Amino acid sequence: MGYLFTGPMLLGVLVFTLIPMIFSFVLSFTKWSFVTGFDKIRFNGFDNFRQLLQDEVFLKSLGNNFIMLLAVPAGMGIALILAVIITSHVYAPGAFKVIYFMPQISSVVAVAVVWQVLFHPSYGPVNGFLSALGVDNPPKWLADPSYALPSVMLLMIWIDLGVSLIIYIAGIKNIPADLYEAATIDGASKLAQFRSITFPLLTPTTFFLLVTGIIGNFKSFALVKVLTDGGPAHSTSVVVYDMYQTAFVDLQTGYASSMVMILFVIVLAITGLQWLGQRYWVNY
């Protein structure tokens, strides 16, 4: 009987996830455009992958993806500090949770548009503040090839802060209070308590956030699309964005599928490494 109940779900997974995945894998070895019909599929072996290794835009996007990964630990660090402060050291912690969670529940498009204005190169408040401090040539942020990627990463951290914060707070609440009591009686300072109790007991939470954060980071698309369109000069392009351009603007479905395959292998490898590495630092 169980199969009858799981059947609809299985069917959904099969038709909408598994078959497309296998299809995409097959397509990565072809030269094909999805508008031309199935009879025009031409298999070309590993040509796509060979071409990808020389594709400057793709390599740049992949590099950007790896730089962007820095946003995950940075965001988690900030979230951890805020979580500790919010749980024990402020009045009305609920209000702070809401404030930090706000960007997460707002639409990415709306958030991006607000930051576009804040980052306005000539009249924006960010640069207004900097020139008030006496900075002569403030960066042009989203329009500057060397600052565009950090600006996008800053926004990513800001948007995702709420989720990490809430999960960390939940983790902190789960730490038994008697550990802190014992430590206080032994005369441990607040910092020592954090180092020896809070941080080690939060490692499963940190591990969870790291894995999901890195996978989520590799998938970042909406923010890049709305904020910069991958520009200026591909400085904020990421693999998923490059794939979108190739598949739906240049209409090269086969080539885009091989990008996806590379991304898949990389994400799988990183997650695998993390699983292997966890026993050295995660305490359950």
Place this chain on the structure above:
Amino acid sequence: MKKNVFALVWIVVLLVALAGCGNSGNNSASPTSGSTAVPEAGESAAPSAEPVTIKVANWSPAADMEPVLKAYEDSHPGVTLEYVELADNGDSVAGMKKLDLLVASGENLDVVFMPGATDYSQRAGLGLLAPLNDLISKEGITLADEYTIDPSVDGKVYALPDTLENYFVLLNKDKLDAAGLAVPTEWSWDDYLDYAAKLTSGTGPSKTFGTYFHTWAMYWELGIINQEKDNNLVNNGALNIDSAGIRKSLELRNKAEESGVAVPYADTISQKLAYRSEFFTGHAAMIVTGNWMIGESGGSEEFPATFTTAFAPMPSNSAGEPSGVSIANGNYVGILEKSKHPQEAYDFIRWYSTEGEQMQNVYSAWKKQDVDQFIAGVKTKAMSPDKIDGTSLAYVIKNAKPAPLSVPPTYQGELETAFTKETELFILKQQDLETTISKAQSELQKIVDANK
């Protein structure tokens, strides 16, 4: 019992999968049946007794298209036209995405419209469109006598030119009068910069800039799109980057940027500025743009006309060369390769790209179009006709010299992306002019070689 249920579920799953495959089998079969139908349809066209339905796909609002389609049905009994609206707000980019999805999902469209030569040649290169050479020679016309634009890609014609797009300059006449400047009739890019400087005024967010250059690739090619010949990045397989025209284009942009008479490029990309709002809100006093803006200069729902708009011809590269030369681009209308009624579809696109255009009062690539009637039509249709400067409009249209556009290579989109990347680095002061030219030259050469 459990096993049976399990088996049942898997049978259902397999059936669904098979049904999927079956469908795809049909899809792959239909183009072949479509191509074998070509002679059939040719034979049946002679009696033309059987009623046929032609599906027409365009991004224009249905309300605009239906009167024209109705007129065709009335004069051609036996033909029913079914209109497929590709976008709900007249957005041609969204329309093309919808078209690709419809075609991919096996929708039986016959006639499709494409906005511009890049979209057209890309789809022709993918083998999506039916070659029209046989149908054209059967009708016995010479395309060059009928249309301003030559739509052939590698010697084959896959679509007929629909609207004609050439470029000119829109000017805010109120600001021009305030600065004591006349509407130019003959001018060069140097004069253009001079005008831009005189039209720049104010400071801070309310500053009026002399001009605004949009992000499109054509705004990095202003010194070649005003040429009679060799007016694309790649002409007949030869690169046109290391040329006086491209240098002129980049220098023009750089001078405007440095002297602060053009909206800064950093603002343009980081704020995703739009050319309509920049011009119609008076933030920029001049823009280089094309015919589709003629109607809009009389005001639209979104941007009511608050000032008089004047028209000036495309500037030349240096004094003495003729103004008003610009590449002729436009919309294209073709027939899908899969179409089962190519002859009827061809008859329709021939009618649409000539008399149909006249009815819709758009500026078309048909040589026999009545220009005076077109200008009068623009005025009667406009929301505020008095805001269109009729004298300069008539001058610009009658003195336009549409340069024959060789339809770009099928990889034009890739070329433009690569070129824009280098020019962006130039205008954002990341590299100098010579580096830009040499890097663009080698990047584009790679693309040309890869597509040989």
